[in-house]
Amino acid sequence: MTEAVSPAPNRKLARWPVAQRFADHRLALFGLATIIVLAFSCLVGPWLLPFSDTHIDMQSRFAAPFSGSHVFGTDMMGRDTLARLLMAGRISLSIGFSAMAVSMVIGVSVGLIAGFYGGAIGAVLMRFVDAMLCFPSIFLLLAISALVSPTVPAIIFLIAMTSWMEVARVVEAQTRSLRTREYTLAAHSYGASSSRLMFREILPNAIAPIVVAATLNVANAILAESYISFLGFGIQPPTPSWGNMLNSAQTYLTSAPWLAIIPGAAITLAVTSFNFIGDGMRDALDPRADH
Amino acid sequence: MATFLLRRFGQAVILLIVVSMIGFTILHLAPGGPLSQYAVDGSMTQADLDRLADQLGLNRPLPVQYGEWFLRMLQGDWGVSYRDRQPVLDIIFSHLGATLELMLTATVIAVVLGVWIGTLGAIRRYSFFDSLATVGAMVALSIPTFWFGLIVIYVFSVGLDWLPSGNRYTIGDGSFWNRVHHLVGPSIVLALVSTAVWSRYMRSSMLDVINQDYIRTARAKGVSERRILFRHAMRNALLPMITIAGVQLPVLLSGALVTETVFTWPGMGRLFLDSISYRDYPVVMGVLMFSAVIVLLGNLLADLLYSVADPRISRQS
Numbered sequence: 001m002t003e004a005v006s007p008a009p010n011r012k013l014a015r016w017p018v019a020q021r022f023a024d025h026r027l028a029l030f031g032l033a034t035i036i037v038l039a040f041s042c043l044v045g046p047w048l049l050p051f052s053d054t055h056i057d058m059q060s061r062f063a064a065p066f067s068g069s070h071v072f073g074t075d076m077m078g079r080d081t082l083a084r085l086l087m088a089g090r091i092s093l094s095i096g097f098s099a100m101a102v103s104m105v106i107g108v109s110v111g112l113i114a115g116f117y118g119g120a121i122g123a124v125l126m127r128f129v130d131a132m133l134c135f136p137s138i139f140l141l142l143a144i145s146a147l148v149s150p151t152v153p154a155i156i157f158l159i160a161m162t163s164w165m166e167v168a169r170v171v172e173a174q175t176r177s178l179r180t181r182e183y184t185l186a187a188h189s190y191g192a193s194s195s196r197l198m199f200r201e202i203l204p205n206a207i208a209p210i211v212v213a214a215t216l217n218v219a220n221a222i223l224a225e226s227y228i229s230f231l232g233f234g235i236q237p238p239t240p241s242w243g244n245m246l247n248s249a250q251t252y253l254t255s256a257p258w259l260a261i262i263p264g265a266a267i268t269l270a271v272t273s274f275n276f277i278g279d280g281m282r283d284a285l286d287p288r289a290d291h
Numbered sequence: 292m293a294t295f296l297l298r299r300f301g302q303a304v305i306l307l308i309v310v311s312m313i314g315f316t317i318l319h320l321a322p323g324g325p326l327s328q329y330a331v332d333g334s335m336t337q338a339d340l341d342r343l344a345d346q347l348g349l350n351r352p353l354p355v356q357y358g359e360w361f362l363r364m365l366q367g368d369w370g371v372s373y374r375d376r377q378p379v380l381d382i383i384f385s386h387l388g389a390t391l392e393l394m395l396t397a398t399v400i401a402v403v404l405g406v407w408i409g410t411l412g413a414i415r416r417y418s419f420f421d422s423l424a425t426v427g428a429m430v431a432l433s434i435p436t437f438w439f440g441l442i443v444i445y446v447f448s449v450g451l452d453w454l455p456s457g458n459r460y461t462i463g464d465g466s467f468w469n470r471v472h473h474l475v476g477p478s479i480v481l482a483l484v485s486t487a488v489w490s491r492y493m494r495s496s497m498l499d500v501i502n503q504d505y506i507r508t509a510r511a512k513g514v515s516e517r518r519i520l521f522r523h524a525m526r527n528a529l530l531p532m533i534t535i536a537g538v539q540l541p542v543l544l545s546g547a548l549v550t551e552t553v554f555t556w557p558g559m560g561r562l563f564l565d566s567i568s569y570r571d572y573p574v575v576m577g578v579l580m581f582s583a584v585i586v587l588l589g590n591l592l593a594d595l596l597y598s599v600a601d602p603r604i605s606r607q608s
Contacts, residue, residue, distance in 0.1 A: 127306065137545055139544065143567070143575055146575065226437075268438070275433050
């Protein structure tokens with residue numbers, strides 16, 4: 001979808017067409033670079049900063065950004081915004097990746113089973129997928145989050161539970177079409193077991209859309225975490241997350257707007273980057289399609 | 292056409308049953324199940340709870356309980372709120388208007404802007420505008436709705452003082468223009484994501500259409516480009532958009548919940564959040580089921596409208 005911004009083929013990568021098409025996708029490269037920088041800063045940053053993310057300093061509450069020793073200012077308890085942002089990044093990014101991993105396991109399994117066996121099993125599973133998709137995701141997330149205690153693993157599980165359906169649909173459609181390909185039939189004819197057919201013949205050939213879906217799923221998981229944490233049902237303070245940093249920001253919007261602007265910008269940057277990467281992968285893995 | 296309708300209705304009924312099963316399961320996952328309210332506040336002993344469970348038939352097999360619950364739902368008996376003993380369905384309907392008002396306004400904005408951006412992007416494919424719209428749509432889809440809401444409030448309410456920062460109207464002034472004034476901020480915020488989605492789908496739908504034979508024929512006949520665009524291309528490109536309106540419903544509802552929270556808009560989303568905070572499970576489950584049913588019916592309606600607007604669809608299947 002972004003052919004318009006991708007001339008200049010990279011000759012070194014000519015032997016790997018997929019890698020080259022990805023490298024030609026400038027926005028995807030930008031996304032990848034941003035994520036690497038962001039993840040690295042969140043990992044290393046907190047050790048380099050002179051402030052701890054939990055250090056409360058009532059004397060320097062609401063210090064404005066770029067004015068004193070606090071680069072991004074401080075919050076209502078005098079905690080350093082940058083330190084909190086980086087610690088929150090650790091939480092939010094790892095929730096994004098973990099929730100993606102869990103949702104991929106669920107989605108791929110359901111899709112593979114439904115597509116491979118078809119018939120009644122397939123119909124039941126796919127109607128379940130359709131029904132789950134009827135629930136607006138945030139409503140479902142909040143309703144279930146009210147029932148569990150909001151620990152990090154619980155939130156990961158919650159997000160995964162509400163974001164595997166699209167993957168299941170994609171994998172089911174792929175599996176259904178790959179099941180009748182010659183190589184699958186050939187493997188079947190020499191007596192390959194169902195699990196061999198699924199994992200050795202079908203799954204490796206359906207990997208392209210799965211990888212794209214996984215990337216976009218990270219973006220959506222980060223967004224989902226920010227939504228429920230913002231609304232107060234996700235990660236609970238004092239553990240910071242990008243979403244819950246914004247939780248109290250609305251109260252201080254007039255006096256301390258940076259408390260709202262900075263974490264939101266971090267979320268937008270991370271999510272946009274993952275979406276760009278996903279888009280680049282889609283173009284790289286399926287060059288014929290024009291999205 | 293008749294078989295198509297029949298099949299589509301059949302699918303919707305099956306879906307409704309599966310949706311209700313999911314809702315029922317979640318209801319019973321609540322700590323203490325349907326009796327959680329009493330279990331939480333500690334005013335009853337375990338013996339009391341057991342007796343109550345027995346009286347209410349909560350010890351019977353789950354399928355029996357589900358059957359009864361489903362029948363009651365169908366008859367419009369969705370239980371009563373823990374908070375004020377009002378019937379759940381009445382509470383939902385009293386909040387529905389505000390949400391629909393917001394969703395409709397946002398959809399109108401999104402359709403007008405999205406169709407315009409998408410069409411322009413398609414007829415000037417790969418132009419600067421097209422690239423900008425592509426990147427813009429991607430960024431718009433990545434911005435958390437609540438954050439965009441905060442930014443809009445910061446800029447237009449706090450900074451410029453052009454828009455009110457919340458509520459549906461000023462207390463004591465329910466005039467039409469006052470309501471419109473309050474509607475501007477939240478509906479722009481809610482429209483952002485939908486606009487991005489509409490512009491993308493409109494672009495690809497338009498690209499499909501302008502490569503069709505009938506467009507070439509029209510051109511060969513010497514029809515003006517303007518007339519081709521509005522009379523031939525646009526009308527056909529808009530048809531598949533009907534289903535997009537249906538598919539967008541859950542996203543729009545989720546967005547409405549968040550937007551209502553940021554702008555203290557008294558709709559269904561705020562009702563849902565407040566009910567969660569009060570652990571008012573009957574209302575929580577009611578709104579959850581209600582939103583799923585809206586999505587289900589919306590998609591059914593969109594499919595039916597599409598098959599009426601484009602007879603090729605029902606003949607194919």
